[in-house]
Amino acid sequence: MNQNVGLNGDRTIRTVEDVLSLLDGLFAPEADRWTSGGASWWDGFYADRSKPVPFFVAKPDESLVSYLDRGLISPGRALDIGCGPGRNALRLASLGFEVDAVDLSPAAITWAEERAREAGADVRFHCGDAFALTTAELSGPYDLVYDSGCFHHLxxxxxxxxxxxxxxxxxxxxxxxxxxFAAGGMGSELPDADFYRASGLQGGLAYTPESLRWIFSDFAEVELRRMRDEPAESALFGEDFLWTALFRRPAARR
Known part of the structure; x- marks a missing residue:
C-alpha cells in the first residue's frame, strides 16, 4: 500500500504504484484479498479443510494435465500464482518442473507444504504477494506461469x-x-467502471473469450476453451464455469 500517506499531506501520488494503491483503497476491506494484507481473510477461508470447496481437493486441473499430455508445454521452470493447497504445483514438480509456488495465506502454504512432504515433491513455497516478490526470491525467468483462480479475483x-x-x-x-471465471458461468459481468462505483468485486470478475484475448493481446493464443466438468470420482479437477487458456509469450528477437 501507499507508504507516503501521512508524510506529504494530501499529495500522495507520484508513481504508477501510488495510483494503483489508491484504487485498491476504494475496495477496502475487500482489497485485503489481493494485497499483502490479505493473509487473515484467506487464512479464515482455508481454516476448515473439510469444507466442500471444489479446489480443496488434491487434484490437478484437467487443463494442465491436457497441456502436458499433448506436449503443449514441457518441463522447465514454473511459477504457480495463488497456489492454494498446492494441487497444481505438486503435479508440475512430479513431472520434472522446477517449481516456485506463491500464496498470500500462511494457512494455504502450510497445507501445501504438508501435501508436498507426503508426496515427496520438491516445491519452493513462498508466502506473500506475487506482485511484490523480488527477483532474488524467485528462480525465474519461468517457462510457465500457472494461475488457477487468482486472476478473476483482481x-x-x-x-x-x-x-x-x-x-x-x-x-x-x-x-x-x-x-x-467464464461469463455466463460464474462471476460478475459488470463493466470495469461499475466495480469502482459499487466499491466491490461482486465475488469475482467474469471474462469472455474476447476480453481475455484483448487483455493478453501481446501473447499468442495456443488454446482457449471451457474447462471440462470432471465427475467426483475423477483424478482431475474440472468445473465448466471456468475458462482455461494457454498463451505463449513471443520469443525474443535476434
Missing part, C-alpha cells in the same frame, strides 16, 4: 500489475496457463 486496475509481473518473470517463448 480488480481491473491490478491487471496492470499482473501484466507487469508476466513481463518481468516470464521467459521469451514461455507460457501463461490461466483458469478464470
Amino acid at each position: 480488480p481491473p486496475h491490478r491487471r496492470v500489475s499482473y501484466l507487469a509481473l508476466l513481463d518481468r518473470v516470464l521467459a521469451p517463448g514461455g507460457h501463461l496457463a490461466l483458469t478464470c
Whole structure:
C-alpha cells in the first residue's frame, strides 16, 4: 500500500504504484484479498479443510494435465500464482518442473507444504504477494506461469500489475496457463467502471473469450476453451464455469 500517506499531506501520488494503491483503497476491506494484507481473510477461508470447496481437493486441473499430455508445454521452470493447497504445483514438480509456488495465506502454504512432504515433491513455497516478490526470491525467468483462480479475483486496475509481473518473470517463448471465471458461468459481468462505483468485486470478475484475448493481446493464443466438468470420482479437477487458456509469450528477437 501507499507508504507516503501521512508524510506529504494530501499529495500522495507520484508513481504508477501510488495510483494503483489508491484504487485498491476504494475496495477496502475487500482489497485485503489481493494485497499483502490479505493473509487473515484467506487464512479464515482455508481454516476448515473439510469444507466442500471444489479446489480443496488434491487434484490437478484437467487443463494442465491436457497441456502436458499433448506436449503443449514441457518441463522447465514454473511459477504457480495463488497456489492454494498446492494441487497444481505438486503435479508440475512430479513431472520434472522446477517449481516456485506463491500464496498470500500462511494457512494455504502450510497445507501445501504438508501435501508436498507426503508426496515427496520438491516445491519452493513462498508466502506473500506475487506482485511484490523480488527477483532474488524467485528462480525465474519461468517457462510457465500457472494461475488457477487468482486472476478473476483482481480488480481491473491490478491487471496492470499482473501484466507487469508476466513481463518481468516470464521467459521469451514461455507460457501463461490461466483458469478464470467464464461469463455466463460464474462471476460478475459488470463493466470495469461499475466495480469502482459499487466499491466491490461482486465475488469475482467474469471474462469472455474476447476480453481475455484483448487483455493478453501481446501473447499468442495456443488454446482457449471451457474447462471440462470432471465427475467426483475423477483424478482431475474440472468445473465448466471456468475458462482455461494457454498463451505463449513471443520469443525474443535476434
